[in-house]
Amino acid sequence: MGLDDRKLAVLRAIVEDYVATQEPVGSKALVERHQLGVSPATVRNDMAVLEEEGYIRQPHTSAGRVPTDRGYRLFVDRLSRVKPLSPAERRAIERFLVGAVDLDDVVHRTVRLLAQLTRQVAVVQYPSLARSKVRHLELVPISTTRLMVVMIADTGRVEQRLVELPGPVAAEDVTDLRRVVNEKLVGSRLSDTPPLVQALVDESTPQLRPAMATLSSVLLETLVERHEERIALAGTANLTRGGLLDFQGSLRPILEALEEEVVLLKLIGEAEPSTTRVLIGDENEIDNLRAASVVSTGYGPGATIVGGLGVLGPTRMDYPGTIATVRAVARYVGELLAQN
Amino acid sequence: MGLDDRKLAVLRAIVEDYVATQEPVGSKALVERHQLGVSPATVRNDMAVLEEEGYIRQPHTSAGRVPTDRGYRLFVDRLSRVKPLSPAERRAIERFLVGAVDLDDVVHRTVRLLAQLTRQVAVVQYPSLARSKVRHLELVPISTTRLMVVMIADTGRVEQRLVELPGPVAAEDVTDLRRVVNEKLVGSRLSDTPPLVQALVDESTPQLRPAMATLSSVLLETLVERHEERIALAGTANLTRGGLLDFQGSLRPILEALEEEVVLLKLIGEAEPSTTRVLIGDENEIDNLRAASVVSTGYGPGATIVGGLGVLGPTRMDYPGTIATVRAVARYVGELLAQN
DNA sequence: GACTGGCACTCGCTACAGTCGAGTGCCAGA
DNA sequence: TCTGGCACTCGACTGTAGCGAGTGCCAGTC
Numbered sequence: 001m002g003l004d005d006r007k008l009a010v011l012r013a014i015v016e017d018y019v020a021t022q023e024p025v026g027s028k029a030l031v032e033r034h035q036l037g038v039s040p041a042t043v044r045n046d047m048a049v050l051e052e053e054g055y056i057r058q059p060h061t062s063a064g065r066v067p068t069d070r071g072y073r074l075f076v077d078r079l080s081r082v083k084p085l086s087p088a089e090r091r092a093i094e095r096f097l098v099g100a101v102d103l104d105d106v107v108h109r110t111v112r113l114l115a116q117l118t119r120q121v122a123v124v125q126y127p128s129l130a131r132s133k134v135r136h137l138e139l140v141p142i143s144t145t146r147l148m149v150v151m152i153a154d155t156g157r158v159e160q161r162l163v164e165l166p167g168p169v170a171a172e173d174v175t176d177l178r179r180v181v182n183e184k185l186v187g188s189r190l191s192d193t194p195p196l197v198q199a200l201v202d203e204s205t206p207q208l209r210p211a212m213a214t215l216s217s218v219l220l221e222t223l224v225e226r227h228e229e230r231i232a233l234a235g236t237a238n239l240t241r242g243g244l245l246d247f248q249g250s251l252r253p254i255l256e257a258l259e260e261e262v263v264l265l266k267l268i269g270e271a272e273p274s275t276t277r278v279l280i281g282d283e284n285e286i287d288n289l290r291a292a293s294v295v296s297t298g299y300g301p302g303a304t305i306v307g308g309l310g311v312l313g314p315t316r317m318d319y320p321g322t323i324a325t326v327r328a329v330a331r332y333v334g335e336l337l338a339q340n
Numbered sequence: 341m342g343l344d345d346r347k348l349a350v351l352r353a354i355v356e357d358y359v360a361t362q363e364p365v366g367s368k369a370l371v372e373r374h375q376l377g378v379s380p381a382t383v384r385n386d387m388a389v390l391e392e393e394g395y396i397r398q399p400h401t402s403a404g405r406v407p408t409d410r411g412y413r414l415f416v417d418r419l420s421r422v423k424p425l426s427p428a429e430r431r432a433i434e435r436f437l438v439g440a441v442d443l444d445d446v447v448h449r450t451v452r453l454l455a456q457l458t459r460q461v462a463v464v465q466y467p468s469l470a471r472s473k474v475r476h477l478e479l480v481p482i483s484t485t486r487l488m489v490v491m492i493a494d495t496g497r498v499e500q501r502l503v504e505l506p507g508p509v510a511a512e513d514v515t516d517l518r519r520v521v522n523e524k525l526v527g528s529r530l531s532d533t534p535p536l537v538q539a540l541v542d543e544s545t546p547q548l549r550p551a552m553a554t555l556s557s558v559l560l561e562t563l564v565e566r567h568e569e570r571i572a573l574a575g576t577a578n579l580t581r582g583g584l585l586d587f588q589g590s591l592r593p594i595l596e597a598l599e600e601e602v603v604l605l606k607l608i609g610e611a612e613p614s615t616t617r618v619l620i621g622d623e624n625e626i627d628n629l630r631a632a633s634v635v636s637t638g639y640g641p642g643a644t645i646v647g648g649l650g651v652l653g654p655t656r657m658d659y660p661g662t663i664a665t666v667r668a669v670a671r672y673v674g675e676l677l678a679q680n
Numbered sequence: 681g682a683c684t685g686g687c688a689c690t691c692g693c694t695a696c697a698g699t700c701g702a703g704t705g706c707c708a709g710a
Numbered sequence: 711t712c713t714g715g716c717a718c719t720c721g722a723c724t725g726t727a728g729c730g731a732g733t734g735c736c737a738g739t740c
Contacts, residue, residue, distance in 0.1 A: 026703050039713050044704065062703050062720045101562070102502045136480050140492060150490055150498065152480060158490065158500045162442050222441070236576060237595035251591065255577035366732050379684050384733065402691045402732050 003053070007046045009036060011055055012079040014047075015067050019316055022242060024064030069281035072293070072315055076278050080320045085328050089117060093332050100336065103127070103156035107232050110309065110333050115235025117325045120313035121258065123268050123296075126230035127155035127306035127337075129223055130191045137185060139178045139215075144168035149215065151223065153190075155306050155337065159228060163218045166210045173208060177215065180204065190223055231264045238313070246291070246314030253288035258312075263288075268296040268308035276323050281315040291315065295322050299330040301338035309333070343393070347386045349376060351395055352419040354387075355407050359656055362582060364404030409621035409655060412633070416618050416659050423660045425668050429457060433672050440676065443467070443496035447572045450649065450673050455575025457665045460653035461598065463608050463636075466570035467495035467646035467677075469563055470531045477525060479518045479555075484508035489555065491563065493530075495646050495677065499568060503558045506550045513548060517555065520544065530563055571604045578653070586631070586654035593628035598652075603628075608636040608648035616663050621655040631655065635662050639670040641678035649673070 003011075013034040017025040027040040027047060036043065047065055050056045055071035058064070067075065085093075096113045100106040107124050114122035132153035140148040147163040169177075184200055185193060197216045204212040222228060236258065239251050247254055257263045263286055267279075276297045282290055289312070296310025309330055311322060343351075353374045357365040367380040367387060376383065387405055390396045395411035398404070407415065425433075436453040440446040447464050454462035472493035480488040487503040509517075524540055525533060537556045544552040562568060576598065579591050587594055597603045603626055607619075616637045622630055629652070636650025649670055651662060 024703090028703075040703095041705095041713055041715090042711085045712085048705080058704085060719095060721065062701090062718090064703065102500065135482065136488075138478050138480055138490065140476050140478055140490075142475065142492075148476075148492060148498070150478065150480075150500075152482075152488055152500075156502075158488070158498075160442065160490075160492075160498045162496075234599060237592055237599060240590065240592040240595065250580065252577055252580040255580065259574060259577060364732090368732075380732095381684055381686090381734095382682085385683090388734080398733085400690095400692070402689085402730090404732065 003049075006036070006038070007050060008074075008079060009034075010043055010046045011050055011067070011071060012075060014050075014056055014065055015071065015075045015079070018066055019318055022316065024059055024066050026064035029064070067316075069283065069315060072280045072319070073283070076280070076319050076323075082327070083320045083324045085324055089325070090328070092117065093329060097332055097336055103158075106156075106333065106336060110329060111232040111234040114309065114311055114326070114329050115238060117329070118311045118313070118322050119235075119241065120238050120311040120317065120322065121233070121235045122309070122311050123264050124232045124309040125265065125269050125307040126232070127153070127157050127300070128229060128269070129153065129157065129159070131155075131189070131300075131304070131306045132157060133187055133189050134185045134193075137178070137181050139174055139181070141169075141171065141174050144170075147174065147211075147215070149218065151219075157230075159223065161218055161222050163215055165214055169211050173211065176208060177211060180208075180212075181215070193223075194220060229261070229265055229269065231261050233258060233264070235311075242314060242316075246316060254292060254312075257286055257288040267294050267312070268310040270308070272298065272305070276327055277310075278319065278323065293317055293319075295319070295326050297326055297330045299333045299337075301334055306337070343389075346376070346378070347390060348414075348419060349374075350383055350386045351390055351407070351411060352415060354390075354396055354405055355411065355415045355419070358406055359658055362656065364399055364406050366404035369404070407656075409623065412620045412655060412659070413623070416620070416663075420660045422667070423664045425664055429665070430668070432457065433669060437672055437676055443498075446496075446673065446676060450669060451572040451574040454649065454651055454666070454669050455578060457669070458651045458653070458662050459575075459581065460578050460651040460657065460662065461573070461575045462649070462651050463604050464572045464649040465605065465609055465647040466572070467493070467497050467640070468569060468609070469493065469497065469499070471495075471529070471640075471644070471646045472497060473527055473529050474525045474533075477518070477521050479514055479521070481509075481511065481514050484510075487514065487551075487555070489558065491559075497570075499563065501558055501562050503555055505554055509551050513551065517548060517551060520548075520552075521555070533563075534560060569601065569605055569609065571601050573598060573604070575651075582654060582656075586656060594632060594652075597626055597628040607634050607652070608650040610648070612638065612645075616667055617650075618659065618663065633657055633659075635659070635666050637666055637670045639673045639677075641674055646677070 013030050014025050017030065017033060027043040030043055031040050047056065051065065054068055055074055056065040057068050059066055093113060096109055100109050107126055111122045111124040132155045134151060135154045136152045138150040140150065142148055145165045145168050147165060148160055149163055150158060150160045152158050181200065184196055188196060197220055200216050201209065201213050239254060266286065276295065279294045281293060284290055284292065284294065292312050293315045294310055294312050296308055298305035298308050300306035310326055350370065353370050354365050357370065357373060367383040370383055371380050387396065391405065394408055395414060396405040397408050399406055433453060436449055440449050447466055451462045451464040472495045474491060475494045476492045478490040480490065482488050485505045485508050487505060488500055489503055490498060490500045492498050521540065524536055528536060537560055540556050541549065541553050579594060606626065616635065619634045621633060624630055624632065624634065632652050633655045634650055634652045636648055638645035638648050640646035650666055
């Protein structure tokens with residue numbers, strides 16, 4: 001088990017070279033390209049140990065070595081420093097994000113930016129409703145028996161839903177409904193609302209009760225229970241970089257997984273404060289993504305987290321660079337949101 | 341030039357066989373699989389003529405024939421009948437679309453349905469704002485100098501925008517603004533609003549004028565000029581069907597094109613009433629899509645068109661089936677929208 | 681004149697053999 | 711513990727040969 005420093009250096013060198021060239025790396029080439037201070041033969045011995053421990057493997061005899069998922073894991077955990085971003089990248093981020101006019105715009109710009117900087121598939125979750133507070137609820141009568149409910153969250157998200165009322169409701173009653181709903185719900189977290197919403201119905205006047213019952217059930221159902229998360233995606237074309245070598249030749253499972261919102265949420269939606277999560281290959285719970293790695297983190301104004309963002313790419317990816325970019329973008333987006 | 345009936349039958353058989361098998365089709369196989377009533381030799385002669393006219397070609401000598409874009413065009417225009425949908429498909433459409441709770445839901449369901457039925461990439465444009473009428477404009481104060489404008493269109497689309505006011509505005513003034521804006525704009529087409537919006541400013545009281553000016557410029561800019569179109573996409577995984585044979589081996593350009601909203605809009609956004617547009621390979625104006633075909637049509641409540649939808653796939657696609665499905669889905673969606 | 685059967689020809693595909701070379705494992709020696 | 715040397719492995723590439731689907735052409739028939 002004892003991996004001395006040199007063996008670790010060899011592993012690091014293998015990962016770096018393989019990521020750069022996409023070709024199995026041999027002992028001779030390694031010694032030439034890195035100052036390891038030892039001969040190829042020694043490196044070979046180290047490689048044999050690393051292979052036995054499961055950090056690298058040979059695609060076939062008489063070929064160089066390639067890192068395994070486990071090897072990447074060790075590399076990420078212990079052998080790499082997060083690269084500081086280049087000034088050019090910082091500028092790119094700022095330039096890209098400045099001038100966003102609303103939340104939609106912010107999210108779209110962010111996801112494109114991430115895809116472009118990392119040259120990978122980028123995923124951004126809209127601020128989660130579960131973590132948002134109600135800023136305002138607007139009721140707009142569409143007809144006498146139809147209401148459009150527009151909820152504005154403090155994170156900037158706006159959700160609307162059509163409500164079919166059980167019977168006609170007068171304009172004054174709508175005003176009443178609006179007032180009551182806002183008085184009770186504004187400022188509260190959506191995930192905490194169920195009792196509040198229930199109270200709404202109990203406390204309404206008999207006249208308003210039927211309408212309020214429908215309204216509150218729609219609110220509960222669409223905003224809390226089936227809590228509507230949104231996701232933006234960009235950069236799928238990046239999957240085709242590196243020919244067919246990555247993803248063992250078939251993009252199919254990856255593309256399929258990317259179409260499932262549930263899957264995406266699972267990938268990036270479980271963010272914890274100020275952590276960057278890296279899932280490498282097999283560590284991924286989703287079978288379709290066993291050939292991919294995901295780097296994700298949470299973002300939000302200040303220290304709170306309102307959503308997740310991240311990128312997905314081949315296990316053979318530039319982890320230090322990707323991690324740095326994901327973090328930086330998340331931080332900038334957080335700042336942007338804090339300004340609202 | 342004279343293509344007699346048999347030659348046309350041969351072309352039709354070639355297209356059908358090639359679409360089904362994805363392999364160049366030879367004279368012998370053709371005669372066996374279709375009742376042409378002539379010998380392979382005769383078919384060969386016909387093939388030679390068809391090739392000379394540019395309807396089919398040989399990938400290489402000593403291989404069968406493959407339709408050219410021009411061949412598909414002739415097939416679509418003159419040799420195929422639109423297949424009626426199977427009852428199972430009709431049921432699938434109804435089952436899928438029933439129960440949609442709002443426009444977002446309708447669009448998402450539609451695009452997934454289309455992708456699933458045609459087994460191709462599906463694209464659905466949200467009802468265009470340019471073709472929508474204003475149903476209601478809501479102004480929600482976020483702070484004393486910030487307003488959220490929520491526009492609800494008669495097509496069900498809801499757009500919101502944050503407006504930074506030049507100075508603080510009192511609550512009563514917001515009420516005034518809301519009343520005025522709604523009085524003037526409700527019921528009008530957004531594309532017709534520029535003069536109306538201008539009038540809004542001219543007619544406001546001095547007190548409201550600065551706020552109204554900002555508000556109206558935002559309205560103009562975001563809803564009319566840079567008229568915000570939305571697009572939903574699904575089924576990209578279907579691009580990987582048929583191995584690497586379709587799209588001459590690289591999905592890259594296709595995926596890139598699909599990421600550009602502008603491109604997608606161009607593809608499906610120029611719908612004309614009750615026409616199904618078929619663009620085959622080279623006919624496509626977008627270079628990246630020269631290896632693909634697009635089948636698109638408009639949809640909307642009743643006879644009006646509010647947006648486009650369609651699918652994109654390899655030139656080697658089942659045109660009759662795809663056309664039928666696209667039309668049917670568009671019709672159902674139209675009916676669904678008409679109910680609102 | 682249109683169609684057919686026959687025939688020589690083309691050429692991609694597959695299989696097989698041979699060569700090359702990067703890379704390895706192992707071992708004796710420093 | 712490291713190193714240089716050496717035999718070995720095996721994938722990648724090359725060249726050759728045979729197979730067969732498919733063609734174009736032509737002479738013959740209805």
